[in-house]
Amino acid sequence: MGLFLYCAIFVLMDKKKQEIGVIEKILDACYQANPDGLFVMSLMHQYEERGSLSKKQLQGLLGKAQKVQDMPPNWVATLEAVILKMPTRFKSEVKVVAPVFQKDEKAGQLITAILDKYPQHKRVVFLRSKYDNNETLTTAEVSELERFSKLLLK
Structure with missing residues (x-):
């Protein structure tokens, strides 16, 4: 039982590392295409610090990756899939609250x-x-x- 659980955790971790590896490869390829790009540099720094990027940051990276000429299309497709899997967060609208007290x-x-x-x-x-x-x-x-x-x- 313990060996099965260990194998399941290892497979999940390996799957996460593959996703992460693709993002890291895309970051490196974008950096190689434009070494002076501050946006890609900041994404690389944040990715090294936190180990992940937000959905908006990944969408920005996708835009940069699509502009790179020699970017493998399977990396771009994997990045699109990662973005689609992430939840979209919406800001709730500000509700207008009626005043508690009405003057007579x-x-x-x-x-x-x-x-x-x-x-x-x-x-x-x-x-x-x-x-x-x-x-x-x-x-x-x-x-x-x-x-x-x-x-x-x-």
Whole structure:
């Protein structure tokens, strides 16, 4: 049982090394074609550091490899297959979140109307400060504003 597991792991590792070997060969061939290319040099450096490249980087390498004249077509096909096997990651769209608090326009109009006529009314000034700080006015406070408007704005 242990020997079978060891062989299965070895086969998987060998398969991964073959893929990796092709990518390394493509990087070397692209470097030989254009030794001054910074993009290929940076990909080679990252490949040596991390041992892998992202899907976008592999797509960029594919574009460079297709421009090389003496690139074996089977290497390019293998690179395309590796790219197709990799998952495509999408950024989710930003969702527009509705505001948690909605100001009561009627209460705001009542406060403004009362304070236009009586700017020193202490209770209404207090309610305006609550309204301006986006605090919810209770039903009692709104009914109080309506009562003030009936009494003061006749």
